[in-house]
Amino acid sequence: DVKVTQSSRYLVKRTGEKVFLECVQDMDHENMFWYRQDPGLGLRLIYFSYDVKMKEKGDIPEGYSVSREKKERFSLILESASTNQTSMYLCALGGWDGYTFGSGTRLTVV
Amino acid sequence: DQQVKQNSPSLSVQEGRISILNCDYTNSMFDYFLWYKKYPAEGPTFLISISSIKDKNEDGRFTVFLNKSAKHLSLHIVPSQPGDSAVYFCAARYSGAGSYQLTFGKGTKLSVIP
Numbered sequence: 001d002v003k004v005t006q007s008s009r010y011l012v013k014r015t016g017e018k019v020f021l022e023c024v025q026d027m028d029h030e031n032m033f034w035y036r037q038d039p040g041l042g043l044r045l046i047y048f049s050y051d052v053k054m055k056e057k058g059d060i061p062e063g064y065s066v067s068r069e070k071k072e073r074f075s076l077i078l079e080s081a082s083t084n085q086t087s088m089y090l091c092a093l094g095g096w097d098g099y100t101f102g103s104g105t106r107l108t109v110v
Numbered sequence: 111d112q113q114v115k116q117n118s119p120s121l122s123v124q125e126g127r128i129s130i131l132n133c134d135y136t137n138s139m140f141d142y143f144l145w146y147k148k149y150p151a152e153g154p155t156f157l158i159s160i161s162s163i164k165d166k167n168e169d170g171r172f173t174v175f176l177n178k179s180a181k182h183l184s185l186h187i188v189p190s191q192p193g194d195s196a197v198y199f200c201a202a203r204y205s206g207a208g209s210y211q212l213t214f215g216k217g218t219k220l221s222v223i224p
Contacts, residue, residue, distance in 0.1 A: 009151070031210045040119065042216030043154075043199060090153055094210030098144045098201070101153030 002027050004102035006091050012108045019078040021105050023091030031094035032074040034058075034066065036087040037104075043090065049074055081109045113137045114202050116215035124223050129187040131218050133200030136181065140202040144212065145174060145185050148197045157198070158185070190222045 007022035023032065033048040035058075045058030047066040055066050063085060067075040078085055086109045092099040115134045123129045133143075141162040146154035160167040160174045160183065167174050173186045187194055200215040 004153075006153075033211070037148075040216065042116075043214040045211075048211065088151075092153075094212070096210065098156055098159060098203075099146075099154075099210075099212055101146075101155070104151065104153045106151060 002029070002093060002095075002100045004091055004093055004100055006089075006102035006105050008105050009103060010106050010108075012110060013078075013081050015082060015109055017078075017081045017109075019081050019107070019109075021076040021078075021089050021091075021107070023074045023076070023102055025072050025074075025093050027093070028071065029093040029095060030071070032068070033092040033094060033099070034064075034074070034076045035090045035092065036060070037090055038087050046076065048094075078107075081107075083109050085109050111136070112215075113140075114200055114213050114215040116198075116200055116218050118218050119216070120219040120221070122221045122223060123190045125192055126189045129185075129190045129194065129220055129222070131185040131187075131198050131200075131220065133183045133185075133215055134181060135183075135202050137202070137204065137213075138181070139204045140213075141205050142203045143174070143176060143183050144201045144203075145172075146199045146201060146214075147194075148199065148217070154199060187220075190220075192222050192224050195220055195222045 003026045034046045035043045049068045065077045089105045091102040144159040145157040148154040197217045201212040
């Protein structure tokens with residue numbers, strides 16, 4: 001089975017901090033995605049990547065950036081955390097049969 | 111513009127009865143549909159899928175129906191169990207572009223009452 005590991009389950013950060021959310025896969029998938037989930041808003045795509053050093057903006061990229069230096073690792077970066085970025089962040093691998101998600105990181109910005 | 115819509119934010123069902131979750135889509139290029147289940151503080155997990163060349167797919171207590179002419183799909187859970195209480199996301203994909211990107215609905219929170 002494919003394994004998608006997100007480095008932290010729960011994270012509390014202060015406003016203005018630079019925050020790194022890490023996602024690591026144990027397979028050789030090219031396609032990786034970052035979503036955030038908020039009640040009533042569903043899953044919203046932030047960024048995605050189809051290969052190393054390649055990135056594409058999703059629907060809500062503002063305030064975020066990503067890094068994919070190696071195929072197995074896709075990092076989401078909050079350049080200067082704000083309270084409206086408090087959310088559940090989900091990393092996913094995309095294959096022909098759908099997505100495999102990580103366990104998620106619940107980020108609280110205070 | 112929302113291409114995948116789940117118009118019911120929540121649904122309550124008695125244990126043992128049928129749960130029916132609905133999903134509508136607008137993009138006729140979608141050719142593969144999936145349902146994901148999500149518990150609080152966990153990532154979504156795949157539940158069941160259906161290709162646009164089929165109108166029904168069954169897996170145990172879960173059945174997905176696809177009505178292409180109406181651009182509508184539904185997930186039936188029979189019988190419903192308390193452990194089915196979760197948020198269910200409908201997702202769609204257009205495979206022709208060579209992309210694996212999914213478009214999600216906003217989710218329906220199912221509560222199964224013992």
